[in-house]
Amino acid sequence: MEAETKGVVIKTEKTLIDEEIARVNRELNELGDTGQEFASSAKQGKRNNVDLSKELNLQATPQLIEEPVFLTPTQIKTVKRDLSQVIKSGIHLLDKRIMGFNKGELSVWSGSNGSGKSSILSQLAIESIENNFKVALYSGELRADRVLNWVQLQAAGIKNVTGTKYENFYTVPEGIRAKINEWLESSLYIYNNDYGARVENVLKAVTDSIEKFKIDVVIIDNLMSLDLTGVTGEKYDKQTNLVIALSQLAKKKNIHIHFVAHPRKSLGFLRKQDISGTADITNLADNVFLIHRCNTDFKKGIMEHLGVNKDNLLLKFDNVIEVAKNRDLGIADEFIGAYYEKESKRFLNSIGEEKHYFWERDKNGFIGADNTEIPFKN
CATH class of the missing domain: 3.40.50.300 (P-loop containing nucleotide triphosphate hydrolases)
Known part of the structure; x- marks a missing residue:
């Protein structure tokens, strides 16, 4: 009986939490873009330990290339410097x-x-x-x-x-x-x-x-x-x-x-x-x-x-x-x-x-x- 009571209580708490989440989502939908901006801002406010390279997508993307790992002088292409830049x-x-x-x-x-x-x-x-x-x-x-x-x-x-x-x-x-x-x-x-x-x-x-x-x-x-x-x-x-x-x-x-x-x-x-x-x-x-x-x-x-x-x-x-x-x-x-x-x-x-x-x-x-x-x- 005690276990059943605990089971009922746990189920009731979960239900209340789900209802609260649903209510917040409804309010955000009613707010439209403003609500989305608020939600995004709130999310950013809680964010910690940002790796800027990952955050800004600056890390190099691995690419499959069919070239030697080490190049000899004749294999290296000469790049002319563009002084206009x-x-x-x-x-x-x-x-x-x-x-x-x-x-x-x-x-x-x-x-x-x-x-x-x-x-x-x-x-x-x-x-x-x-x-x-x-x-x-x-x-x-x-x-x-x-x-x-x-x-x-x-x-x-x-x-x-x-x-x-x-x-x-x-x-x-x-x-x-x-x-x-x-x-x-x-x-x-x-x-x-x-x-x-x-x-x-x-x-x-x-x-x-x-x-x-x-x-x-x-x-x-x-x-x-x-x-x-x-x-x-x-x-x-x-x-x-x-x-x-x-x-x-x-x-x-x-x-x-x-x-x-x-x-x-x-x-x-x-x-x-x-x-x-x-x-x-x-x-x-x-x-x-x-x-x-x-x-x-x-x-x-x-x-x-x-x-x-x-x-x-x-x-x-x-x-x-x-x-x-x-x-x-x-x-x-x-x-x-x-x-x-x-x-x-x-x-x-x-x-x-x-x-x-x-x-x-x-x-x-x-x-x-x-x-x-x-x-x-x-």
Whole structure:
């Protein structure tokens, strides 16, 4: 009798559970798409230990091939490099040293606070667009409108910005902003931070944008702003999982990814090993760049560590881009100077350099110039 009673109780509990599941399903069906989105969101909220490579379907699919495992020189096909697909930085010496940024590669950028990381990356976005490449940009620290303001200043240049009563705050006139936005409209895609910073969601949005908008360049600024709680492993395992996924994404989608990782320390002479997180971040990257601001700490550090004397021309610049690693050409420990223009937030090759982007061209492809820009005039 006792066993029968237990059997009845168990059956009753199961029935109640089934009825509750059926009720929830009915409510979700009544809600339609909204309910489905809610259910999907709830499911994602419970998800743990995500393997980003599997989540984004980045792992290589095994294929049966009828070729030798090891190839002799005559069996290896020569692949001619398509230089039209190398993405220039616009920093002349940097492009001369590394040719530009190759598709299928991952670049890691680091630098102390105020060194110019965000400035150089947004400028790289503009340069990419100027050369007919499309860009997707994630900034975990700035809202989309702030990112766009930054880009507009750099695209406008010093002659097209307006000062304010605040020393370091400049704006772009409405008419010029409209022209710049029209130029950028189908080439620049800025992530909407209202969708959150969970890394699996951000990277899923990025991969979708690559397919939908034919993206060539992805900028992710930065590691510390991404929520890695749902990723497999402990702290450093999570970071490795992320960098592996970024490297695989760059190769599988044939794009270039720029990824920002902050340094562990903000003072002194920054070196590659000072980049915060696992060593896999720099080991897996194809390129590693350090952005230095030519302040007292940098000047002291470069003289002490590299034997540079105080009269070295490198110390005359406002910022220095260090190529700490370039796997393609084997470049390392190369220092490239640049001047910083605070009004436009541009990095310049020379003091007073004026670069005109495509938005300034008229319908015939010409760029207007005032008398000060005409080298020969009566």
